[in-house]
Amino acid sequence: MFHILVVDDDKNTRKYISTLLEEQNYTVSTAENGEEALEMLGKAFIDLIVLDIMMPKMDGYTFTRELREANNNLPILMVSAKQLPVDRHKGFLVGTDDYITKPIDETEMLLRIKALLRRAQIANERRIVIGDVTLDYDSLTVTRGDETQDLPQKEFLLLYKLLSYPGKIFTRIQLMDEIWGQQSETGWETVTVHIGRLRRRFDGWEEFEIESVRGLGYKAVRKV
Numbered sequence: 001m002f003h004i005l006v007v008d009d010d011k012n013t014r015k016y017i018s019t020l021l022e023e024q025n026y027t028v029s030t031a032e033n034g035e036e037a038l039e040m041l042g043k044a045f046i047d048l049i050v051l052d053i054m055m056p057k058m059d060g061y062t063f064t065r066e067l068r069e070a071n072n073n074l075p076i077l078m079v080s081a082k083q084l085p086v087d088r089h090k091g092f093l094v095g096t097d098d099y100i101t102k103p104i105d106e107t108e109m110l111l112r113i114k115a116l117l118r119r120a121q122i123a124n125e126r127r128i129v130i131g132d133v134t135l136d137y138d139s140l141t142v143t144r145g146d147e148t149q150d151l152p153q154k155e156f157l158l159l160y161k162l163l164s165y166p167g168k169i170f171t172r173i174q175l176m177d178e179i180w181g182q183q184s185e186t187g188w189e190t191v192t193v194h195i196g197r198l199r200r201r202f203d204g205w206e207e208f209e210i211e212s213v214r215g216l217g218y219k220a221v222r223k224v
Contacts, residue, residue, distance in 0.1 A: 002117060003027040003045060007037045007063070008052035008079075017050060017079075020106055021113075027181075034058025038066070044178050045164055046074060048116055050109075053080040053091070061094050068095035075116040079104060128163050131224035133207045135160055142202075149201065154179055158194050162210060162220035171217040191218075 004026050006017045018028045029044055031037040033055040040046070053060035064076055078091045081102045091099045097119075098112050126137030134143045140156040142149045151159070157179045162170065170178075172188040180186050195218060199210055209221045 002047040003029065004113070005029050005031060005037060005040055005044075005046045005049045007031045007034065007049060007055070007060070009033055009055040010052070013052070017104070017109075020110070021050075024110060029177075029181075034060065034063030034066075037063060041072075041074075043174055045161065048075045048077065048113060048120075050077050050079055050113070051096070053078060053082055053087070060096075061090060064091070064096050065094040073120075075120050077109070077112055077116060079109070128160065130163065130222050131207045133205070135163060144205065144207070151201075155194055155198055155201075158191070159198055159210075159220075162218065163208060163222070166208075166220050166222045169213050169216050169219045175217070 004021055006014055006021070006028060007030070008014045008017070009032050014030045014032075018030060021028045029040060029046070031040050035058045037049070037051075038058075051060045051063065058066075060078055060080070064078075067074065067076070076096045076098075078096045078099045079102060080087065080091075080099070082088075083101045088099045097116055100109060100112060128135040132144050135141075135156075136143070137156075137160060140151050140153060142151060142156070142159070158175060161175065161178060172191045175191045176186070176188045180190065195210060195212075202208070207222070207224050209223065211219050211221055213219055
């Protein structure tokens with residue numbers, strides 16, 4: 001259920017790492033360079049970044065430095081063909097959390113990712129509390145008092161995304177890319193269908209509401 005951003009300028013490497021992570025049930029987004037990755041962070045809730053170093057426009061060192069200077073402590077795993085100690089040292093100096101070299105040992109990379117997520121204690125923070133309502137990311141449940149609703153994955157992720165950024169307007173395309181993935185062949189109309197289901201499911205709940213913004217998309221409003 002964690003969302004990992006893979007940043008690498010090589011298309012085959014992005015596909016290879018993405019497939020490996022998706023097989024472990026991670027949600028994966030990709031970017032070709034540091035600039036694109038920074039834009040992605042403004043659009044999606046990312047839990048961890050798998051980052052190449054040598055990329056055009058903005059390399060991994062610069063990206064990591066900018067992120068840390070902005071006080072963003074998102075876990076970063078650098079994956080690079082650079083094997084010299086000086087390269088690893090530079091990575092840690094600019095703020096990476098871990099560093100592995102290519103060719104990638106699949107098991108090692110997955111273990112390092114799990115360790116980084118565990119150390120960051122992300123699993124313990126995967127909740128949104130709004131008054132008496134609790135959204136639990138790990139169990140895909142929404143609870144209010146003694147009432148618990150188990151949501152289908154896409155419905156929960158859509159609601160969690162909106163309520164993570166109350167008042168922020170998301171276009172249907174943004175939500176489509178975030179929840180269903182950029183490679184999905186499903187049309188954006190699916191977002192409208194799922195929004196309708198969420199509204200019916202939580203009709204009468206006073207703690208929050210999903211509002212339509214004409215011509216733009218949707219936003220969540222917290223009422224408490």
